[in-house]
Amino acid sequence: MAGAPLLEIENLRLGYATERGTLWAVDGVNLEVRRNEALAVLGESGCGKSSLARTLLRTLPRNAHAPSGQMRLDGRDVLGLPEERFRREVRWVRIALVMQAAMNALNPVVRVGEQVAEPLRVHHRLGRREAHRRAGAAFEEVGIATDFLRRYPHELSGGMRQRAVLAMALVTEPDLVVLDEPTSALDVLTQASIMNVLKRIKAQRGVSFVLITHDIATSSELADRVALMYAGQVVETASAEAFFGHPAHPYSRLLMDSVPRLHQEQPPRAIPGRPPSLLEPPTGCRFAERCPKAYERCSEPPPEVAYDTRHRVRCWLHHRSGGGP
Amino acid sequence: MSLHSPIAAHTTGSTDEALLCVDGLHTHFELRQWGFLRTGTVRAVDGVAFSLDAGEAIAVVGESGCGKSSLARTLLGLHRPTAGSARFAGTEVGELNGAALKTYRAQVGYVQQDPYGALPPFMEVQRILAEPLIIHGVRPRAERWRRIEAALEEVGLSPAAEVAGKFPHQLSGGQQQRVVIARALLLRPAMIIADEPVSMLDASVRVEILNLLHRVQQEHDLALLYITHDLSTVRHYVDRAMVMYGGRIVEQAPVDALLQRPQHPYTEALLSALGDPDAANAGRPRPVPGGEAPSLIQPPTGCRYHPRCPHAMAGRCELDPPPPDFRPRPEHRAACWLRE
Numbered sequence: 001m002a003g004a005p006l007l008e009i010e011n012l013r014l015g016y017a018t019e020r021g022t023l024w025a026v027d028g029v030n031l032e033v034r035r036n037e038a039l040a041v042l043g044e045s046g047c048g049k050s051s052l053a054r055t056l057l058r059t060l061p062r063n064a065h066a067p068s069g070q071m072r073l074d075g076r077d078v079l080g081l082p083e084e085r086f087r088r089e090v091r092w093v094r095i096a097l098v099m100q101a102a103m104n105a106l107n108p109v110v111r112v113g114e115q116v117a118e119p120l121r122v123h124h125r126l127g128r129r130e131a132h133r134r135a136g137a138a139f140e141e142v143g144i145a146t147d148f149l150r151r152y153p154h155e156l157s158g159g160m161r162q163r164a165v166l167a168m169a170l171v172t173e174p175d176l177v178v179l180d181e182p183t184s185a186l187d188v189l190t191q192a193s194i195m196n197v198l199k200r201i202k203a204q205r206g207v208s209f210v211l212i213t214h215d216i217a218t219s220s221e222l223a224d225r226v227a228l229m230y231a232g233q234v235v236e237t238a239s240a241e242a243f244f245g246h247p248a249h250p251y252s253r254l255l256m257d258s259v260p261r262l263h264q265e266q267p268p269r270a271i272p273g274r275p276p277s278l279l280e281p282p283t284g285c286r287f288a289e290r291c292p293k294a295y296e297r298c299s300e301p302p303p304e305v306a307y308d309t310r311h312r313v314r315c316w317l318h319h320r321s322g323g324g325p
Numbered sequence: 326m327s328l329h330s331p332i333a334a335h336t337t338g339s340t341d342e343a344l345l346c347v348d349g350l351h352t353h354f355e356l357r358q359w360g361f362l363r364t365g366t367v368r369a370v371d372g373v374a375f376s377l378d379a380g381e382a383i384a385v386v387g388e389s390g391c392g393k394s395s396l397a398r399t400l401l402g403l404h405r406p407t408a409g410s411a412r413f414a415g416t417e418v419g420e421l422n423g424a425a426l427k428t429y430r431a432q433v434g435y436v437q438q439d440p441y442g443a444l445p446p447f448m449e450v451q452r453i454l455a456e457p458l459i460i461h462g463v464r465p466r467a468e469r470w471r472r473i474e475a476a477l478e479e480v481g482l483s484p485a486a487e488v489a490g491k492f493p494h495q496l497s498g499g500q501q502q503r504v505v506i507a508r509a510l511l512l513r514p515a516m517i518i519a520d521e522p523v524s525m526l527d528a529s530v531r532v533e534i535l536n537l538l539h540r541v542q543q544e545h546d547l548a549l550l551y552i553t554h555d556l557s558t559v560r561h562y563v564d565r566a567m568v569m570y571g572g573r574i575v576e577q578a579p580v581d582a583l584l585q586r587p588q589h590p591y592t593e594a595l596l597s598a599l600g601d602p603d604a605a606n607a608g609r610p611r612p613v614p615g616g617e618a619p620s621l622i623q624p625p626t627g628c629r630y631h632p633r634c635p636h637a638m639a640g641r642c643e644l645d646p647p648p649p650d651f652r653p654r655p656e657h658r659a660a661c662w663l664r665e
Contacts, residue, residue, distance in 0.1 A: 038607070044527040044528065044529065044530075045527050157617050158389075159617070187388035187389055187554060187618070188388060188554065188555070188556070188595055188598050188599060189388065189594060189595065189598050189613055189614065190388075191598070192598035192599075192611045192613045193613040195611070196610045196611060196613060199607070199608075199609075199610055200610070214527055214528055215528070216528065216602045217557070217599070217600055217601060217602045219602070220600070220602040220603055220604060220606045220607065221600070221606045221607060221611075222607055223604075223607060224607065239604070240604035240607060241604040243604075244602045244603055244604045245604065254529075255528070255529065256602065258528055258529040258531075258532045259528065259601070259602055260531075260532065260535075260555075260557045260558045260560070260561075261557060261560075261601040261602075262556065262557050262560065262584060262596065262599060262600075262601060263584075263601055264601065267560075267561040268532045268535075268561070269532065270529055270530070270532040270533035270536060271529040274497065
């Protein structure tokens with residue numbers, strides 16, 4: 001079961017310098033991940049979810065401004081840590097990353113065993129033999145035979161490469177693993193077997209996950225909680241039961257209705273319109289333009305309304321004083 | 326005004342035959358070292374049979390490397406079949422050359438997976454859409470523009486004059502795919518082949534494009550071959566679905582029957598690996614067959630699924646390839662010895 005807060009994010013903002021001004025990809029995000037909890041961060045491309053992942057690992061491109069706000073790991077501030085200490089104490093030690101394209105995450109000319117052992121040698125200063133022994137154990141944990149340690153990335157199938165990248169993230173025994181679209185390039189059966197590995201690891205190791213994806217059905221395979229992003233902001237945070245069962249934000253509802261389903265008579269419905277530009281976002285609610293329930297009040301920025309302690313909705317309709325048109 | 330007008334060619338075939346008849350189709354590729362040493366054969370399409378009526382929509386579902394894109398490209402006349410037959414309106418597609426091939430391609434629209442890759446980046450939308458009309462001799466310019474305008478409006482890109490002046494990179498992924506669909510419709514085809522048309526798009530855009538394809542298919546009474554790896558996008562959009570594995574079709578049926586009463590263990594595996602969004606999914610491991618997709622160079626003997634199949638019968642499934650047409654019900658065929 002989920003335990004104490006591991007990661008707390010408050011009012012996080014991340015901007016990129018562009019020719020046309022600052023683009024706020026993450027604009028005032030509040031999130032919490034507890035121990036042994038899987039949080040799915042959902043959203044369509046351009047909503048800022050990958051920027052959020054990169055902020056967590058501090059692997060930002062050059063044109064990114066320094067993020068502002070609060071980011072605490074076990075109650076300790078990590079956003080203000082100098083880069084050298086962040087590298088030694090946080091990145092890959094406490095927080096690891098699994099990237100989308102496993103082929104790009106692996107060095108093609110280095111045997112995969114070396115690559116999986118590398119974080120141990122760099123961060124834990126382990127000797128070669130011990131690092132390789134643990135890399136072998138990590139391989140077994142994700143379901144690859146240890147003979148594959150000696151292979152090169154191109155000798156592995158797509159699913160095995162993704163497992164190897166997962167082994168690389170787990171080998172240092174981090175508290176939090178950030179998964180950025182971990183299965184979106186994979187086939188259905190491979191995807192299901194990777195999700196099975198993640199489920200097993202979550203149950204056995206007590207590790208926390210932040211699963212960043214646009215694939216709502218797959219996110220429900222792992223998530224205890226869901227945060228839905230739209231135009232740089234989190235519009236709803238809820239338990240998986242509440243989000244998949246009865247989402248509260250109008251965008252969440254429309255998004256759930258747009259998912260093609262195997263076992264439902266009703267055909268999926270598209271959401272009319274497009275997300276706003278992040279360079280000049282609307283001053284009020286960012287979804288108002290596409291929202292069937294928008295009213296005058298929506299031209300002001302909506303508050304994050306707390307339904308109960310862990311269910312928050314950024315919408316005027318749910319505000320006590322407002323309550324609707 | 327409808328874009329569609331019947332083309333003479335697809336009424337000249339024998340009347341009792343479907344629009345597209347595929348029988349025993351094989352498309353193999355030679356692997357060569359240094360350009361001449363034959364080192365193997367990729368059996369991408371290895372004995373495929375199905376038919377598609379005018380106005381009918383059919384899905385080809387399979388994982389990467391199952392041969393579904395090679396099948397599409399063979400039907401488009403981009404690869405020559407190694408053996409077997411694919412007849413479109415009574416004409417053998419693999420034997421078309423020159424002018425006949427050009428005429429054939431006007432009758433078959435193609436929608437690719439990657440819309441950005443499918444549109445030349447240095448051409449404006451208007452120029453991209455004018456190209457096929459010029460090649461197929463549509464004159465004068467005013468007639469071409471009338472058709473381009475109608476096609477853009479039809480796929481929901483309006484005002485057409487504004488979109489026509491844009492370059493592909495100025496459009497969103499969904500708009501690019503709409504341009505690709507407009508191009509596929511321009512020559513008033515009788516059939517559309519859509520190869521993973523939505524797999525690179527976002528969820529809500531995906532539904533928009535699928536709805537658009539479905540609408541134009543219905544309005545113009547087009548035959549549609551929809552190729553996908555995602556079974557959840559099949560329902561509501563096609564009449565029938567076929568499941569492909571290792572270069573062969575293992576099951577074909579009306580779409581609801583396939584989803585509700587799958588007959589082949591591979592189809593069952595695909596369906597149980599997928600779920601609708603539900604918080605209860607998180608606790609439950611899904612049943613997944615072991616092993617990897619089969620090699621198309623050295624495919625397994627007998628049934629190509631037997632090394633992964635939980636129901637494989639020793640002495641049977643690894644020896645003899647199952648015929649593709651055991652019929653649990655009329656219109657529902659499965660290539661599996663269990664259904665004998």
